[in-house]
Amino acid sequence: MTDSTDRVDPALAAGNRQALAGYQARHFGWRVADGVATVTLNRPERKNPLTFDSYAELRDLFGQLRYATDVHVVVLEGAGDNFCSGGDVHEIIGPLIRLKAPELLMFTRMTGDLVKAMRACPQPIIAAIDGVCAGAGAILAMASDLRVGTARSKTAFLFNRVGLAGCDMGACAMLPRIIGQGRASDLLYTGRALPGDEAHAWGFFNRLVPPESLGTEAQAWAAQIAAGPTFANGITKTMLHQEWAMTIEQAIEAEAQAQALCMLTEDFGRAYRAFVAKQKPVFEGN
Structure with missing residues (x-):
């Protein structure tokens, strides 16, 4: 790849x-x-x-x-x-x-x-x-x-x-x-x-x-x-920090956008293919 x-x-x-x-x-x-x-x-x-x-x-x-x-x-x-x-x-x-x-x-x-x-x-x-x-x-x-x-x-x-x-x-x-x-x-x-x-x-x-x-x-x-999905972990940290200053509605929308972005990562695809193969995913942080 x-x-x-x-x-x-x-x-x-x-x-x-x-x-x-x-x-x-x-x-x-x-x-x-x-x-x-x-x-x-x-x-x-x-x-x-x-x-x-x-x-x-x-x-x-x-x-x-x-x-x-x-x-x-x-x-x-x-x-x-x-x-x-x-x-x-x-x-x-x-x-x-x-x-x-x-x-x-x-x-x-x-x-x-x-x-x-x-x-x-x-x-x-x-x-x-x-x-x-x-x-x-x-x-x-x-x-x-x-x-x-x-x-x-x-x-x-x-x-x-x-x-x-x-x-x-x-x-x-x-x-x-x-x-x-x-x-x-x-x-x-x-x-x-x-x-x-x-x-x-x-x-x-x-x-x-x-x-x-x-x-x-x-x-x-x-x-x-x-060993986890590095990019996604960074997003989690960002949202944990930022959402204290948001309403619930703003937080839900922000998380929708953040999660959609994570779904574009190759780590997300790796996790799916590993699941299908009944294996543990090996994340690469991208």
Whole structure:
């Protein structure tokens, strides 16, 4: 069968398709294998805090993922026994108190743009959460599509505890969608830590596993999704995100158009032929 890329003008493909397996990350770990990219926040001695540099690079990388041909799922994890302790106290919080309003807005827009990029990239994002998951770390977990955690994890939207509002990086819009308005209000008004078992009971965690199984579980889940119809999965992510701002009638029409588009893919034909042959379909993402 002719590769679908043969039907695409090379100039169009060059500007809209790229491989990211060879990307050299500077401020976190990055690897790609079998369609699964793994982002590792790797400052374990400080519980993997974010810096101005890592925020900006994460924002830009998730933006590039919109054009990646070799990444179908992303796993976001922390090195060691913690996920992410939020913004680095010395490298971010200290400098922020000396900035004027225009520069502070530059920072808050940058952090918000990271969440926008995570939601806009078509790849499902799985957050693997152990230990501390606080502040901006909790936001990264929230902005992911799926979350697998451990009982010993502590997730805290602790902005209130440092004198800030809970409305940070989209928390007041997104967190209630995941766990409900009342529960989100509890966390955002108090900044208290949410234990792993409670996070699972509330639906913030999709799965709860032992710490020693966390990486394996996240990678296995990612591999399962990566083996699915990549284009269709991207459409699902887009519609899950966009339909919150639609009426039911608008959502049904949008889904009708989206599903018709998916019916034009070769993966849809592969699934039909596999069904007729009583075989499992092998999807190729086109």
